[in-house]
Amino acid sequence: MKSSFWFEISLARRFLEENKAQTMLIVLGIAIGVAVMVFLSALIDGLQANLIQKTVGRSAHLVVGSADYGAANASRARAEHRVLLQDNTQQNVAPMVEWRNVSAALAADSRIETVLPVVEGSGLIRRGQADCAIVLRGFDLQRGDRIYDLSNSIIAGSRNAPDGAVLIGKDLAEDLGITAGDPIQLELSGREALSILVDGVFDLGMSAANQRWLVMDQRQAAALLGTGDRITSIEIQVKQVFEAEKLAREWETHLPGYEIESWQESNASMLSALSSQSSSSYTIQFFVLLAVTLGVASVLAISAVQKSKQIGILKAMGIRTSSVARVFVFQGMTLGLLGILLGFGLGLAMSKAFIIFARQDYTLLMKPLTSAIIILTTMVAATLSAYLPARKVAQINPIEVIRNG
């Protein structure tokens, strides 16, 4: 470090202290800009994280199905709250015969958390005049807890679902006007109607599941659907949710004859909405930064010109042009730093207040990377807006000052 550094710092400090009102005005300007950026980021990132958490929380991240049945079909139907009203016999042809090997292979992948074989079929529940379309889903209830957490989602009855009993969604129970302990008339496509007991009512927090799902043990469901030892799909939760898409493509190459759909694919429209929300927020932030930069630059340009006499005399006494330029860089950095500190405080307070007064139920999220980007761009903007207008002043010829007294 050049020894002149310390003098440059103290000169920068004196110049800033000399005009305190101006300095405070600039700091406030930067702080408001930073506060807007922090406010937007914390709110939008918080909202999006909350939405994604809701989406991937209690649901499969990957759905493996046989290629002709179409995993895409199955999971998209679930995401779109639609029921596949296909003929079960046709579905049952789907040759997931080797599902045990496939499941074992998937379970051995350390990036995969839970592997859940599922047998699925559609049907109707008759209750008086009304028919309710349902999806019968059979899986190992113990293991299924790791994805759906049924044990903690039962709002009436129990989760045991012994032979001859099912669990049903809360909205479905309401539509049918029944609760735990009541019998229902179940009509699976292509099969005889049968009476079955409701053992428990669950609330999974997803309307598709709450409105349509009938859940029971895998073997029992297979018996009712007549699918034998075959299953319909394998549902998977992965450890890193954003790796799901990559894992889907990777495993598809290892499993010919199977199709794998990730949660990103089945929620593509939501994700693209989120990303355009982010882009518009970045655009706003960019223009805020631009406005602040131009404002700060114009104030500092005037202040630099006002100092040209003093700079000229310092140059006569031997200060170098680069040294003078650094004095302005340090001024910009100091203003930027103060503005950032104040702006972060202001921005976080604003977003907290917004959450409280607008009664939002999600938590703010200030990502370290976002913070780093805000800090970095603000520092660069503040430094440049101090340095660029000062370049000319730094080059002043001392004689100009001396000649004019």
Next chain:
Amino acid sequence: MAEVLIKARGIVKDFGETVKTRVLFGIDLEVRAGEFASLIGASGSGKSTLLNIIGGLDRPTAGQVIIDGTDLGSLDDDGLALFRNQTMGFIFQSHFLLPQFTVLENVLIPYLIYAGRATPAAEKRALELLDRVGLNHRRDQRANAISGGEQQRAAIARALINQPQMILADEPTGNLDTSNTEKVFAMLREINLDLGASFIMVTHDRSLAARTDRVLEMSDGMII
């Protein structure tokens, strides 16, 4: 006889880009170490221009300035800045003190420009210089809070802080009344004798010039 400290040879200076006006017409000049020279002449005769060229603040159109063996023409702008800082003290008609700093800090500025921070030794020297110019009691006041005569004396102390071999003074008493003029001149002469620094002092005052070691008179860009 002491050796030559300042040597100017064939200094020519033109101003203007398209229409060139010659202001200095080939000036030769030598000032010995410890010598106190004065430069007189009509307004516009080129005294300031010559002094600025000798002081490395401006570059000649032709000719050479050699200070203590260093050809100023061989230095780049940063090199020249450092050379000025280390070798020369400047005193102008205006004091040019920085209003953001105290009197003591102003005196230290040429030192701070290259050293960054004041050492106790440098601070001690600054206080001694303030003593010498009679401003010890003003040292912690802002530079713009003291009188004109005091400001000019602070500027003298500032010119001396880096123990320069030569002092260039362009009408240092031009803005002062008679009693302050006398005080400041006496001070410069005393510094010259005590510290052995060479002086070139531009002045309008012939009686003041008569009290220096050598009087150089300029007329229309030449020394007569």
